[in-house]
Amino acid sequence: MVGRPATGKTPVRNIRVPDGLWEAAKAKAKAEGRTLTDVIVAALHRYVASRPTQDSEDT
Template sequence: MAEKKPRGRPATGQTPNRTVRVPDEVWDDAKAKAEAEGKNVSDVVNDCLRRYLRKK
């Protein structure tokens, strides 16, 4: 019996993917601003969550 190959593409990052709902308008604006700053939306979300967690 032949071994089955894993399905899908291999993971590319070190952290798991998360799913959140974001309105298109907010996402598009965030993506444009992040790109203008040389970042991606994931970087921005991580920064925001870290700031949120530092708040008391």
């Protein structure tokens, strides 16, 4: 594993999201004066704070 140089920036991530969902989320975030990154980070915070479901123990 090759280390990253210290940049002081959050590393870029890659995810796959259906185009329609991505565009709808981007439009809603813009209307709310937020970035899509803000929306994703908030959703991930809620996700990790919630209790695991029975199915998630299998993954």
